[in-house]
Amino acid sequence: xxxxxxxxxxxxxxxxxxxxxxxxxxxxxxxxxxxxxxxxxxxxxxxxxxxxxxxxxxxxxxxxxxxxxxxxxxxxxxxxxxxxxxxxxxxxxxxxxxxxxxxxxxxxxxxxxxxxxxxxxxxxxxxxxxxxxxxxxxxxxxxxxxxxxxxxxxxxxxxxxxxxxxxxxxxxxxxxxxxxxxxxxxxxxxxxxxxxxxxxxxxxxxxxxxxxxxxxxxxxxxxxxxxxxxxxxxxxxxxxxxxxxxxxxxxxxxxxxxxxxxxxxxxxxxxxxxxxxxxxxxxxxxxxxxxxxxxxxxxxxxxxxxxxxxxxxxxxxxxxxxxxxxxxxxxxxxxxxxxxxxxxxxxxxxxxxxxxxxxxxxxxxxxxxxxxxxxxxxxxxxxxxxxxxxxxxxxxxxxxxxxxxxxxxxxxxxxxxxxxxxxxxxxxxxxxxxxxxxxx
Numbered sequence: 001x002x003x004x005x006x007x008x009x010x011x012x013x014x015x016x017x018x019x020x021x022x023x024x025x026x027x028x029x030x031x032x033x034x035x036x037x038x039x040x041x042x043x044x045x046x047x048x049x050x051x052x053x054x055x056x057x058x059x060x061x062x063x064x065x066x067x068x069x070x071x072x073x074x075x076x077x078x079x080x081x082x083x084x085x086x087x088x089x090x091x092x093x094x095x096x097x098x099x100x101x102x103x104x105x106x107x108x109x110x111x112x113x114x115x116x117x118x119x120x121x122x123x124x125x126x127x128x129x130x131x132x133x134x135x136x137x138x139x140x141x142x143x144x145x146x147x148x149x150x151x152x153x154x155x156x157x158x159x160x161x162x163x164x165x166x167x168x169x170x171x172x173x174x175x176x177x178x179x180x181x182x183x184x185x186x187x188x189x190x191x192x193x194x195x196x197x198x199x200x201x202x203x204x205x206x207x208x209x210x211x212x213x214x215x216x217x218x219x220x221x222x223x224x225x226x227x228x229x230x231x232x233x234x235x236x237x238x239x240x241x242x243x244x245x246x247x248x249x250x251x252x253x254x255x256x257x258x259x260x261x262x263x264x265x266x267x268x269x270x271x272x273x274x275x276x277x278x279x280x281x282x283x284x285x286x287x288x289x290x291x292x293x294x295x296x297x298x299x300x301x302x303x304x305x306x307x308x309x310x311x312x313x314x315x316x317x318x319x320x321x322x323x324x325x326x327x328x329x330x331x332x333x334x335x336x337x338x339x340x341x342x343x344x345x346x347x348x349x350x351x352x353x354x355x356x357x358x359x360x361x362x363x364x365x366x367x368x369x370x371x372x373x374x375x376x377x378x379x380x381x382x383x384x385x386x387x388x389x390x391x392x393x394x395x396x397x398x399x400x401x402x403x404x405x406x407x408x409x410x411x412x413x414x415x416x417x418x419x420x421x422x423x424x425x426x427x428x429x430x431x432x433x434x435x436x437x438x439x440x
Contacts, residue, residue, distance in 0.1 A: 043073030047336040050079040050088065051103035051326075055271055056294035060356040067352045068343045074336055083204045085109065086400050089331075093118050098331035101340055103153070106396040106404050107141045110327050114144035120330040121147040123338045129345040138362040141392070142327050150327035151345045154353075155360045156289040157379045158211045158322040158393060159312040159386075162296070164277065166306070167194050167284035175310035179216070182313045183250050186257050186285075195283040196257045199265040200273035201418045204406045208270060208287055209414035210395040211322060217244040220316035223389050230394045232439045236431035245417065245424045247315050253421030259283045262419055271295055278307050289324065293373045294358025303357070304374040311382055321386030324393040325362065402438035409434050 053061050058080065065076045081088035085105055092098045098118070104110050113119050122130070127148050130139050134152065142150030161182075163175065168185075171192035176182040186196035200208045218226045221240040228234040229241070255261040259282045260268075268276070270288070277286040279299035288295070293303045301307045312320050328344050330337040343349050350366035353359045357372040360379070368376075395403035395410050402409035410431065417427045 041073060042336055042339060045073075045334075045336040046075045046077065047101065047340055048077045048079060048099040049101045049103070049340070050081050050085075050099040052081045052083055052085050052105055053103075054080055056298055056358060057291065060294060060353060060358065063356060064344075064349050064352050067349065068340060071343070072339060074339070076340070083207075083406050084404075086404070089113075093331070100332045100334065100337040101328060101330055104150070104327050104329055105324075106400060107150075107325075107327060107392070108397050109400045109404065110142070110150050110329055111144050112400065113329070114147070114149050118331065119149045120333055120337065121149055122151070122330070122341060126151070126338055126342045126345060129342050133345060133347060133363045133365045135362070135364060138325075141325070150329045151341055152325045152362045153328050153344045153349070154326040155362045156291050156324035156326075156393075157360060157382070158289040158324055159215055159320045159382065160288075160290065160309040160379070161285050161312060162274070162277065162288055162292055162307055162309050163285045164281065164301075164306065165308055167281075170194070171284075173284075175308075176313050177311070179219075179247060179250075179313045179315040186251065186254075189284050190256055195259045196285055197251065198259040198268065198273040198276040198283040198286045199252070199418070200268050200270040200287075201265045201415050202267050202269045202272075203412075203415070205268070205270040205273075206406070206411040206415040207395065207404075208273075209418065210403065210410045211289070211393070212248060212287060213244060213410075213414060214322050214391075214394045215312040215320040216247050216315045217241070217394075218322065218389070218391055219312075219314050219318045219320040220244055220247065222316070222318055223391060226391055226394065230397050232398075232435055236435055237428045241428055241431070242424055244315075245427060248417070249421040249424070252418050266415060266418060275299060290360055290375055290379055291358045293375055294356075297357055309375055309378065318389050319386060321382065321390035322393055323390060324396060398435070399438040402435050409438065 049065065051061065062078060065078065068074065069076055079099060086109060089098060089102055130148065130151060138152045139148060142148055142152055167189065171189045171194060173185045173188050176185050189196045220243055225234060225240055234240065251257055258265045259276055273286050274288055274292050274295040276282045278296050278301035296303050296307045328341060330341055347363055347365040350361040350363040351370045354361065354366055354370040355372050360376055405411065413427055413431045413434065
């Protein structure tokens, strides 16, 4: 089923991340004398894993795979899909030569593959591992029909902005809590000689723009309208969409607010936007989920000191809380794929990853003290406060052709809007036309 009309309820806020109860729970890492999750002799077995991650995210994931190899004796080869996962996997599935395991960035894409019969259901022992470590909501996101196909191995909290405290201090600016305060702060920073934002609006990285939109729309239009727009029960020509775009234009429509102006922003990759802010100090703020901590770690800036976060400012009555997540699926039969899936569902894998930074997991049995960076702990309170209003990333719940394709759909329409912030009606028509086609 597509999960849009159901909220990430209080159960999600309580069970998704780092619960206090989890810190007291069993680790399932073999410390109690039992066999660790993911066990099994796999020497001589080669497993191919495909994911979109590059840079620090890829490096950290490879360390998780290294732990699995050390544990089982298997050989794991990593393949990067590029940003368009479907474009990479589609031809290989057609040719009957898919990787053993793939990490999909959208539950909508998982559902699409499941309906085509391209995925292998999780074996009973893997499902048991999921039941033990994840809340029912996250299991549901990894299911289609009456079968479970995916493990939500990585969560992203997308309702924060990163900033340089020194830049704020120099300009006499405090972290804003409302949109108008954000616009005012940006103007003050500019007057003090600091560019307010770096913006990743390059062709392959304009997913960041969808996150900006979703935060603004959820706060202004509310959770129910958010669900309806995600299901295309509200058209993109709706007045609520117009209001959200006009709000975004208050920042996107001011080239002086953006590092290098529109020309630079529309060529900037996500990694570059973070480096511009914290490595080169070209701006005071940058949008990025919690995972941006891994990118910041490649600079001289220290997370929690030189790089801090504040909650995405409210533009309406709802404090926005947008969550994303990556789902691991098996595309081939065989013990190797299922054992890797079981390992990825275990607290053992989550602890390795959490210790590397730039990571959150829905696995409730990964304790808070496993996390390396202080930002992860800071986000717990925001998630709990969001409660029933929290929502899964809209673009990841829509058909991939509309919400997850570089150069098309939401990505390109919002990128065009950065270039033409006065053309609200035109962008709405473009969004609606492409949504209507994709939802067929």
